[in-house]
Amino acid sequence: MFTKIDKEIIDLLKKFLNSDQIIIDREKFEDYSHDELPGLKFYPELVVFPKNTEEVSRVIKLANKFNFPIIPRGGGSGLTGGAVPVYGGCIISLEKMNHILEIDSDNLMVTVEPGVITGVLQEAVEKQGLFYPPDPASMDVCSIGGNLAEGAGGPRAVKYGTTKDYVVGLEFVTPTGEICQVGGKLVKDAAGYNLIGLLVGSEGTLAIITKIILRLIPLPEFVSDLLIPFSDFKKAIKSVSEIIKAKILPSTIEFLDRESIKAYREFVKKPIQFEDAEAHLIIQLDGNSKEVIEELYEKIWEICEKFGAEDIAVADNPQVRQRLWEGRRSLLDSLKAISPIVDVEDIVVPRASIPDFVEEVIKLGKKYKVRVANFGHAGDGNIHVNILKEEIPDSDWHELTPRLRKDIFQLAVKLGGEITGEHGIGYAKKDYLSLSTSQVEIDLMKKIKKVFDPNNILNPGKIFE
Numbered sequence: 001m002f003t004k005i006d007k008e009i010i011d012l013l014k015k016f017l018n019s020d021q022i023i024i025d026r027e028k029f030e031d032y033s034h035d036e037l038p039g040l041k042f043y044p045e046l047v048v049f050p051k052n053t054e055e056v057s058r059v060i061k062l063a064n065k066f067n068f069p070i071i072p073r074g075g076g077s078g079l080t081g082g083a084v085p086v087y088g089g090c091i092i093s094l095e096k097m098n099h100i101l102e103i104d105s106d107n108l109m110v111t112v113e114p115g116v117i118t119g120v121l122q123e124a125v126e127k128q129g130l131f132y133p134p135d136p137a138s139m140d141v142c143s144i145g146g147n148l149a150e151g152a153g154g155p156r157a158v159k160y161g162t163t164k165d166y167v168v169g170l171e172f173v174t175p176t177g178e179i180c181q182v183g184g185k186l187v188k189d190a191a192g193y194n195l196i197g198l199l200v201g202s203e204g205t206l207a208i209i210t211k212i213i214l215r216l217i218p219l220p221e222f223v224s225d226l227l228i229p230f231s232d233f234k235k236a237i238k239s240v241s242e243i244i245k246a247k248i249l250p251s252t253i254e255f256l257d258r259e260s261i262k263a264y265r266e267f268v269k270k271p272i273q274f275e276d277a278e279a280h281l282i283i284q285l286d287g288n289s290k291e292v293i294e295e296l297y298e299k300i301w302e303i304c305e306k307f308g309a310e311d312i313a314v315a316d317n318p319q320v321r322q323r324l325w326e327g328r329r330s331l332l333d334s335l336k337a338i339s340p341i342v343d344v345e346d347i348v349v350p351r352a353s354i355p356d357f358v359e360e361v362i363k364l365g366k367k368y369k370v371r372v373a374n375f376g377h378a379g380d381g382n383i384h385v386n387i388l389k390e391e392i393p394d395s396d397w398h399e400l401t402p403r404l405r406k407d408i409f410q411l412a413v414k415l416g417g418e419i420t421g422e423h424g425i426g427y428a429k430k431d432y433l434s435l436s437t438s439q440v441e442i443d444l445m446k447k448i449k450k451v452f453d454p455n456n457i458l459n460p461g462k463i464f465e
């Protein structure tokens with residue numbers, strides 16, 4: 001179906017790429033053969049590292065001429081196999097296009113190349129009193145381009161939304177090699193279809209994003225984190241709905257179930273706060289007045305106490321806060337220390353349905369005799385259901401995971417949810433897309449794909465065949 005990449009193609013690439021911009025040795029392909037989705041590995045035939053948009057366009061034009069697949073890649077931290085070259089071909093790694101081009105404090109905008117690491121961008125704008133809120137837990141390794149492609153979110157989505165809410169301008173290269181600019185440093189833009197909205201979340205299947213303009217907001221002056229233990233996870237989640245009902249909007253409301261707390265305790269190998277609890281809530285409040293924040297956490301404590309919370313720890317100094325969040329961000333690593341293979345699902349349901357969802361998932365875990373740990377963004381209904389392989393033999397694991405996954409997705413859909421809240425469909429979930437997406441919608445998506453990519457060379461095999 002696709003042409004193999006041969007010497008003729010490589011020689012043509014070498015006419016405009018330097019030797020440090022091409023990898024052709026199979027031994028060096030390892031890092032590019034997988035992302036963070038366990039068990040999916042395909043080797044590319046070539047990896048290239050363009051340094052500018054023009055080079056991206058020239059590689060794509062060659063791919064069209066010779067009919068080989070191209071796969072955009074950022075930090076490789078995806079959890080659905082999005083950057084894995086399932087049909088071989090050429091990976092276009094954006095890691096050398098990693099410059100912050102301009103922080104414009106007059107317009108509260110930042111212009112970046114796609115390979116900028118999300119955490120690096122956040123630190124750079126914060127030094128100027130500005131704030132880029134989307135905070136995927138992988139922000140030390142993932143790239144802004146990958147965040148756009150996945151529509152990434154993070155704990156702060158409750159108050160600040162996700163990546164899509166910050167993109168105001170884009171430069172991209174189409175799958176036929178044209179360079180296109182849309183939007184700009186604009187707070188409003190109503191000219192024609194919203195192509196930015198279409199490309200954010202398109203999982204590297206419609207275009208390669210080469211420059212991004214993001215909206216910034218002023219950095220809140222005060223931030224406090226609360227760690228609240230519960231002896232009943234249902235009550236922990238119910239208190240989340242009450243907090244929102246009381247018109248309090250924290251910047252994050254994260255929850256960890258018993259299995260996740262246990263895994264983290266085992267991982268750090270030292271006592272952790274409230275380690276015997278059935279559930280933890282981590283709530284972050286931010287704003288420009290310390291008094292207002294203190295008033296809010298008093299109110300939150302009153303609500304949580306009513307729902308059986310027995311204690312509270314308040315972290316308002318930066319070191320303690322950092323430790324708390326490092327813990328939260330290392331949860332997946334904690335689970336991987338117990339079970340190197342962890343199947344991570346990131347369903348989303350209406351906030352109020354979380355208790356019913358988690359209760360049913362625990363039952364499913366018992367039915368399939370597999371350990372399941374749940375944690376995630378309670379404030380926005382996005383739960384990470386982590387299925388641990390542990391000692392389960394490979395053949396049993398391959399037989400049970402598709403069935404269990406389907407049950408979990410059907411449960412989410414029954415409760416009015418979706419099969420993914422932030423990790424995307426990629427390769428891992430394409431067989432399940434129709435569980436929550438109508439045929440009409442899927443057909444429209446396929447037609448859009450065809451318009452952008454008539455030769456189907458950009459990231460084939462992702463979202464749908």
Ligand SMILES: Cc1cc2nc3c(=O)[nH]c(=O)nc-3n(C[C@H](O)[C@H](O)[C@H](O)COP(=O)(O)OP(=O)(O)OC[C@H]3O[C@@H](n4cnc5c(N)ncnc54)[C@H](O)[C@@H]3O)c2cc1C
Nearest residue numbers: 074075076077078082137143145146149152153204209422
């Ligand atoms: C420990 C851990 C925690 C995580 N926590 C979160 C979280 O809190 N929230 C969340 O949303 N996700 C999370 N993720 C998932 C992952 O980090 C995100 O999906 C992230 O956005 C991927 O970015 P990346 O640069 O690593 O992209 P990659 O994995 O390299 O690629 C992801 C997709 O984007 C495409 N792509 C990459 N760059 C471009 C580009 N310039 N143009 C077009 N397409 C492109 C690729 O083709 C692929 O389809 C987590 C992952 C891990 C391992």
